[in-house]
Amino acid sequence: MAAALVALTPIGLYCPGGNFYIDPLRPVPRALITHGHSDHARPGHGSVLATRETLAIMGLRCGQDFAGAVQIAALGEKLKISDVEVSFHPAGHVLGSAQIRLSHAGRTLVASGDYKREPDPTCLPFEPIPCDLFISEATFGLPVFRHPPASREIDRLLASLKTFPDRTHLVGAYALGKAQRVIALLRAAGYDRPIYLHGAMEKITEFYAREGADIGAVRKAEARDGDLAGEIVICPPGSLQDAWSRRFKDPVAAFASGWMRVRARARQRGVELPLVISDHADWDELCATIRETDCARLLVTHGEADALTHWAQGQGLEAEPLRIAGYGEEDMASQEEASA
Amino acid sequence: MNRFAQLLDRLGFEPSRTGKLRLMTEYFKTAPDPERGYALAALAGALSFQYAKPALIRGLIAKRVDPYLFALSYDYVGDLAETAALLWPAAPASADQSAPAHRLTGPPSLSEVVQSLATLGKADLPRQLAIWLDALDETGRWALLKLITGSLRVGVSSALAKASVAALGGQTGVAVEDLWHGLAPPYLDLFAWLEGRADRPAASNPAPFFPAMLAHAIEARDFETLDPAQFCAEWKWDGIRVQAVSGADSSGRNIARIYSRSGEDLSAAFPDLIECLAQSPAAGFALDGELLIRRGGKIEPFSILQQRLNRKTVSAKMLAEFPAHIRAYDLLWSETEDLRPLPFLERRARLEALVSARGEPRLDLSTLIPFASWPELAQARQDPLAYGAGADVGAVEGVMLKRAASGYLQGRPKGHWYKWKRDPWNVDAVLMYAQRGHGKRSSLYSDYTFGVWRSGSQGPELVPVGKAYFGFTDAELAKLDHFVRNNTTNRFGPVREIDHHPARGLVLEIAFEGLNRSSRHRSGLAMRFPRIARIRWDKPAAEADAIETLEALLTPKLGPG
Ligand SMILES: [Zn+2]
Ligand SMILES: [Zn+2]
Numbered sequence: 001m002a003a004a005l006v007a008l009t010p011i012g013l014y015c016p017g018g019n020f021y022i023d024p025l026r027p028v029p030r031a032l033i034t035h036g037h038s039d040h041a042r043p044g045h046g047s048v049l050a051t052r053e054t055l056a057i058m059g060l061r062c063g064q065d066f067a068g069a070v071q072i073a074a075l076g077e078k079l080k081i082s083d084v085e086v087s088f089h090p091a092g093h094v095l096g097s098a099q100i101r102l103s104h105a106g107r108t109l110v111a112s113g114d115y116k117r118e119p120d121p122t123c124l125p126f127e128p129i130p131c132d133l134f135i136s137e138a139t140f141g142l143p144v145f146r147h148p149p150a151s152r153e154i155d156r157l158l159a160s161l162k163t164f165p166d167r168t169h170l171v172g173a174y175a176l177g178k179a180q181r182v183i184a185l186l187r188a189a190g191y192d193r194p195i196y197l198h199g200a201m202e203k204i205t206e207f208y209a210r211e212g213a214d215i216g217a218v219r220k221a222e223a224r225d226g227d228l229a230g231e232i233v234i235c236p237p238g239s240l241q242d243a244w245s246r247r248f249k250d251p252v253a254a255f256a257s258g259w260m261r262v263r264a265r266a267r268q269r270g271v272e273l274p275l276v277i278s279d280h281a282d283w284d285e286l287c288a289t290i291r292e293t294d295c296a297r298l299l300v301t302h303g304e305a306d307a308l309t310h311w312a313q314g315q316g317l318e319a320e321p322l323r324i325a326g327y328g329e330e331d332m333a334s335q336e337e338a339s340a
Numbered sequence: 341m342n343r344f345a346q347l348l349d350r351l352g353f354e355p356s357r358t359g360k361l362r363l364m365t366e367y368f369k370t371a372p373d374p375e376r377g378y379a380l381a382a383l384a385g386a387l388s389f390q391y392a393k394p395a396l397i398r399g400l401i402a403k404r405v406d407p408y409l410f411a412l413s414y415d416y417v418g419d420l421a422e423t424a425a426l427l428w429p430a431a432p433a434s435a436d437q438s439a440p441a442h443r444l445t446g447p448p449s450l451s452e453v454v455q456s457l458a459t460l461g462k463a464d465l466p467r468q469l470a471i472w473l474d475a476l477d478e479t480g481r482w483a484l485l486k487l488i489t490g491s492l493r494v495g496v497s498s499a500l501a502k503a504s505v506a507a508l509g510g511q512t513g514v515a516v517e518d519l520w521h522g523l524a525p526p527y528l529d530l531f532a533w534l535e536g537r538a539d540r541p542a543a544s545n546p547a548p549f550f551p552a553m554l555a556h557a558i559e560a561r562d563f564e565t566l567d568p569a570q571f572c573a574e575w576k577w578d579g580i581r582v583q584a585v586s587g588a589d590s591s592g593r594n595i596a597r598i599y600s601r602s603g604e605d606l607s608a609a610f611p612d613l614i615e616c617l618a619q620s621p622a623a624g625f626a627l628d629g630e631l632l633i634r635r636g637g638k639i640e641p642f643s644i645l646q647q648r649l650n651r652k653t654v655s656a657k658m659l660a661e662f663p664a665h666i667r668a669y670d671l672l673w674s675e676t677e678d679l680r681p682l683p684f685l686e687r688r689a690r691l692e693a694l695v696s697a698r699g700e701p702r703l704d705l706s707t708l709i710p711f712a713s714w715p716e717l718a719q720a721r722q723d724p725l726a727y728g729a730g731a732d733v734g735a736v737e738g739v740m741l742k743r744a745a746s747g748y749l750q751g752r753p754k755g756h757w758y759k760w761k762r763d764p765w766n767v768d769a770v771l772m773y774a775q776r777g778h779g780k781r782s783s784l785y786s787d788y789t790f791g792v793w794r795s796g797s798q799g800p801e802l803v804p805v806g807k808a809y810f811g812f813t814d815a816e817l818a819k820l821d822h823f824v825r826n827n828t829t830n831r832f833g834p835v836r837e838i839d840h841h842p843a844r845g846l847v848l849e850i851a852f853e854g855l856n857r858s859s860r861h862r863s864g865l866a867m868r869f870p871r872i873a874r875i876r877w878d879k880p881a882a883e884a885d886a887i888e889t890l891e892a893l894l895t896p897k898l899g900p901g
Contacts, residue, residue: 143405144413144426148478160350163366164359250356261426262417263352264783268814272353307412314406 005084005102005109005133008322013111013135017104018081020049022111032073032086034113035097036061036176049073051088053096053211057176060203073098075124091115092126093279094177095208101129109133110293114302116278117285118150121184122177122213128292133299135322136290139280140258141304147258147282153275154185160252160273161230168228168248169273172237172255175201177279179234180208180215182256185277186232187214196221196228198235198244241270258282287311341476343371344379344450345483351494360496364504368531377526378454382487383494383501385604386525389457391490392465397424400470404429418782421485428473428481447475451526453484499549499603509534517603518545521595546587550626550672550680551750552601555740555757562758563714571741572684573709573717575729576759577667578642578737579632580649582606584666584703585673586617587624594618598631606631611654613664616702625694626673627666628748630706634665638731641856643868667706668695669740672748680748687748709739717741721762737853738762764851765893766873767792768884770802771846774824774836777809785824785836786817788872790848792863794887802840803863803887808850811871820875845881849874855893865890 006013012024020030027044034040034050036057041050043062047069048055058066073079073088075098080086088098093114102109110131117126140147161169173179179201186195194217197205202220209215221233228248239245240253255271258278266274281289286308290298298312298319305321312319347367354360364383368376381387401410401424410427417423448456453472460468469488473481486492502520503513505527511534519541523530532538586596596617598606607614610631633640633648648662671691672680679687688708695705709727711717717739720727724736738761746756769790777786787809791802812820823838823846830837839845851873858866865887 142413142416143409144417144423146426146430146478156346163362262783263422264418264781266353268781268784268817270355270814272355272359273350274353304412304416307409310406310408310412 005104005107015084015102018084020081022100032100034091034100035094040113047071051075051096051098056207057096060207089127089129090124092117092120092123095123095211097123099129107132111135112137114280116281117289118147120181121188122180122208128289130294132295133297134290134293134295135299135301136286137280137302138286138300138305138308139303140278140282141286141300141308143283145258145261145282146284147276147278150185150277151189153277154189157254157275158189158191164252165230168251169232170240170245170248170251170253171232171234172240173234175236176204178256180205180213182234182277184214187216192216193231194219196231196233198239200236201234341448341450341453341484342480345480348483348492348494349479351496360500361504361507364501365507368505368508373528373531374451374526375449377528377531378450380501380505380527381525382492383496384498387454392488394420394489396466397421397485400466401427416783418776421489422482425478425482425485447480448472457488497602497604505534509536518548521545546589546595547585547597549583549599549603552583553748553750553757554752555759556752556754558741558758558760568713570743572744573711574706574740575709575724575736576738576740577630577632577706578735579630579645582631583626583628584617585626609654610664612659613666613702616700624675625671627668627691628670628672629666629668632665632667632735633662635663639735641734641868666703668703669706670748682747683745684742685744721760764853767850767889768847768876768879769805769850770840770881770884771838771848772802772804772840774838775834784817784821788848790850792885792887792890805863805865805890806867806870808870808872811873816875840881842882843880847876847879847881847884848872849876855890863887
């Protein structure tokens with residue numbers, strides 16, 4: 001039965017048939033990693049199987065010796081680990097992000113990792129994979145979360161630059177994925193001025209550019225006072241309110257995140273220009289994706305599991321929350337990132 | 341409507357006054373007539389229609405969203421209008437709600453909304469509202485729901501809205517203020533004048549607002565440089581600082597108005613005062629004072645005034661129960677004379693003459709406190725009863741220092757006026773219950789009920805003594821919210837009971853301004869203006885204060901009771 005394909009342990013999802021973990025929270029002998037965000041991709045494993053991009057990102061963030069051994073998973077290619085069939089499929093979350101499909105004795109399971117359905121110029125689109133058991137994230141698993149088109153939010157940012165041409169627009173964005181997506185969206189909207197970066201996101205942004213993302217001219221935001229008036233500066237969300245941001249005179253604090261959909265969350269963080277741009281599926285996308293996988297059973301991780309399980313049960317699915325402590329909200333993770 | 345909604349949305353997040361001004365001016369520059377005129381009316385609080393009740397919104401959303409999903413969503417978002425705006429299905433949910441013909445129409449304009457609301461019958465409102473909500477985007481729905489429930493709350497005063505529209509024509513807010521009472525939405529004549537397409541509208545305000553003079557909080561080192569002989573002192577009354585203005589309109593009729601210190605017209609809420617101020621003689625005057633409740637021969641503390649302020653409509657019963665009163669501080673204008681350039685003492689003499697000539701029971705003078713030295717004034721501040729505050733002592737919140745030779749200067753000029761508030765009291769209490777807050781804190785547990793120990797039949801027990809909503813930083817709030825969620829022992833509707841075991845409870849150091857006896861509270865005490873001075877993560881709950889500590893503070897000079 002499908003339940004035997006994976007088991008929930010305190011360090012994450014474990015596949016006894018293949019003796020490996022998916023996105024484990026602590027070092028293990030063998031790990032399959034869905035994507036490079038620090039709450040999923042931790043250093044110190046014996047061996048890591050992940051996409052080429054995810055392995056490269058882990059190397060950039062944790063140092064080249066982040067694991068004892070690495071193996072590249074080509075998207076769509078079927079591998080055998082013991083007698084479990086394993087394959088990776090695009091998740092549309094960030095560059096290199098993948099869902100992991102496991103198949104054994106005629107039963108199929110898909111662990112979504114983090115995913116979204118809205119087109120993203122910096123990564124491959126999500127592919128729905130038919131399965132018996134779908135393990136879905138639910139970061140935005142409440143029906144109040146319906147992300148508007150990201151291009152509309154970029155238009156709001158550009159309109160604000162027009163209204164406040166003398167103020168630096170500081171855009172808080174997660175260093176891996178969100179920052180580069182915002183840059184690429186700005187380029188797609190015709191914005192061709194140099195974009196300034198907080199030091200914490202330089203390396204990853206260079207990597208995205210090498211991988212073909214439309215990044216254009218980027219510069220490091222230096223500690224000069226006031227001379228970035230009217231420019232866009234991208235920084236980790238945690239830097240919006242800290243000492244680093246005080247070098248800019250009267251900045252407009254923007255934050256690109258799905259959390260910005262709820263005003264109280266935006267005000268709470270002192271954000272003046274909330275941009276609802278998310279790398280996670282919104283409610284409608286979660287529901288549509290679950291239907292498309294045609295799964296009979298749903299396990300929900302990451303965040304607001306109760307609403308999504310309730311909805312799925314209403315659709316006739318067997319659904320329950322899978323409580324794994326340790327996967328952070330993306331802006332929590334980025335707080336750590338900011339200090340790095 | 342969507343453009344106005346975007347403006348509101350942005351205003352709600354913009355903290356600075358100049359930022360808000362620019363956002364509004366930009367909008368007025370680019371939005372068409374009559375749309376921008378209704379927007380100005382909404383921002384300046386000049387729209388009048390019957391506000392919709394929250395139950396109407398609940399009813400509409402209940403028809404469209406699974407109740408469990410609604411409950412989870414509302415719990416997360418915390419604000420009803422926002423929850424409904426976010427949850428509203430993108431396409432009309434059921435065919436019976438809106439006729440197909442309406443689905444073809446685009447989003448309503450603000451003008452259409454305002455005009456319909458003025459004429460729409462109560463029974464037709466839900467249907468019309470559903471049609472509008474179907475046609476608007478999320479921000480539009482949020483703004484519409486805020487508008488129809490009368491709770492825009494985007495941090496824009498009427499004066500700021502007027503200043504922003506005045507900037508269109510290089511005018512000041514005061515120039516628009518002067519015209520305001522002769523104008524009506526959608527203000528086509530005002531925009532035409534500001535854009536240089538027409539003459540200044542003829543109407544002028546017989547009772548205009550004069551920008552207020554504000555005080556700095558005094559600091560210890562100020563006393564080293566200030567000479568007591570150059571200053572007058574008076575009590576700082578704990579009410580609402582207002583300006584009461586009266587003047588004759590073109591037909592010779594006396595018009596009186598009451599403004600807040602930021603120029604908000606409060607007249608509609610105080611018909612009792614307006615009636616008395618509009619009486620001749622001495623029609624033309626503008627005085628600066630404190631709005632208070634006076635009954636039984638004494639000024640009531642702020643908590644009583646608040647009961648009147650909390651009501652949306654003014655009933656005869658309320659007028660009788662909470663009679664409004666003005667205690668005058670200053671005179672800015674008399675007949676045709678601008679007194680503001682005169683020294684404080686001269687204005688004060690004119691004020692005394694005016695108040696005694698009018699002889700009205702609802703208007704009196706704020707008395708000066710005699711003092712010879714700063715230590716003597718410090719004593720008066722500690723013990724107002726001994727220095728002449730009399731029965732009104734419960735409404736004293738400190739003293740004011742005014743330089744005798746200073747003119748009445750608008751804004752907060754340095755070196756002229758100082759406020760010297762009474763020191764707060766402190767008590768260590770234990771967090772007992774928490775509730776989600778409002779506005780920007782609506783998704784966080786930010787309203788805290790705290791208690792102190794008393795001896796019960798089974799040993800020490802906590803008795804609630806007050807509620808605090810502020811005094812903490814955002815970072816502290818995040819920690820408190822986390823603590824509340826992880827230490828909930830019970831739930832009563834929206835209220836969470838927090839573990840307040842002597843070993844595990846959380847101690848809050850509460851600062852407060854005063855203490856009254858109250859039969860409405862279980863402890864028999866009511867705190868004034870309590871707030872969290874410090875969170876004592878380090879202190880065991882068992883070591884928090886006992887009720888006796890508070891009882892000891894209840895000396896006759898602190899409260900009326
Ligand atoms: Zn992620
Ligand atoms: Zn994640």
